[in-house]
Amino acid sequence: MMPSRHNQSSVPCSVVRTGDRDALYSVRLDSGLTKPRFGKPAGSRLAVGKEILPVNGSSKSIKRYGVKPMVKLVISLLYFIARRLSQFILRAIGRSPNPQLVILYYHGIPPEYRANFVRQLEAIRRGARVWPASHRGDLPAGKQNVAITFDDAYVSVVENALPELTARDFHSTIFVPVGSLGGPPTWPVENGSLDANETVMSAEQIARLPSSLVTLGSHTSTHPRLSRIDPFDAREEIEGSRAGLQALTAQDIRLLAFPYGDHDASITELCRSAGYDNVFGIAPEPVDTTRSNFVRGRVKVDPFDGTLEFFLKYHGAYAWASHVSSWKKKLRDRNSQRVRRPSYGQSMSDRHPLRS
Secondary structure, three states, X not given: OEOOHHHHOOOOEEEEEOOOOOOOEEEEEOOOOEEEOOOXXXXXXXXXXXXXXXXXXXXXXXXXXXXXXXXXXXXXXXXXXXXXXXXXXXXXXXXXXXXXXXXXXXXXXXXXXXXXXXXXXXXXXXXXXXXXXXXXXXXXXXXXXXXXXXXXXXXXXXXXXXXXXXXXXXOEEEEEOHHXXXXXOOOOOOOOOHHHXXXXXXXXHHHOOXXXXXXXXXXXXXXXXXXXXXXXXXXXXXHHHHHHHHHHHOOOOOEEEOHHXXXXXXXXXXXXXXXXXXXXXXXXXXXXXXXXXXXXXXXXXXXXXXXXXXXXXXXXXXXXXXXXXXXHHHHHHHHHHHHHOOOOOXXXXXXXXXXX
């Protein structure tokens, strides 16, 4: 291990060099955060926690720990502290807040990240309770309440995640792109990403999943951005995927996760009329399970997330990002309306040149 030139910063870290000069480098923060960075990935190895794990050609698009993620981490830590303080004050005056459910979502769990995934499950086992993502009603206080979900139904989830979840009696929900079973992703995947090496489960694998610990949900048929396609096609994606998954599993499919988290009011209404009980986006908001939230938020997690980052995620400390996104969207909408609004003194022909 060679010392980093950045060790003089307020965040102590070190650079791990793995292999020759063309190999992958990794930044390891003393807080337990280790992120792949950059380099030629073929044949290189990646530092995860205290282990050195192989990376088989998939590191280029793994998020690296740069300035933006560090800023998010610091804001989340401050948010977590502030929220804990506010909860303490509320309890002191006899107004204990309702416990909320933090729903996590993964994609694949490649074999080289299984050990790190196990460490994340152990952190959940020590500090949280696991519930189905569709849970309704009161939640117990004292520990964090968490749900675990997987998008895209990758084979790596069956091979590397489900055995570990089953060993701990943890429930999970898998959202299945019904039109892509048994092959690689049929939707656009970033070149060199982890998803590029994945395979969607086959119909046989889906049918064999243990129903006592795994709930299945739809991830549509072809994984489109639902708000950007024709309404007729969107209805077919929503209704057809539910019917197909029910025929395959003989289960009543009541959950759907939006591909890319993309939806609008009309898409939400299509899902409601199609018979779903809940739909899931990617806004990192904890869920109040005592209310009838049809759309539920989720927090994106990766098996290579560091210790502190994962802790903050499953404690709902990234919820601030959802508020910021909502504020930015309102600002964009306001600016676009301002651009479209005709200025005073414009003639009708200026506003509508085709009518002149």
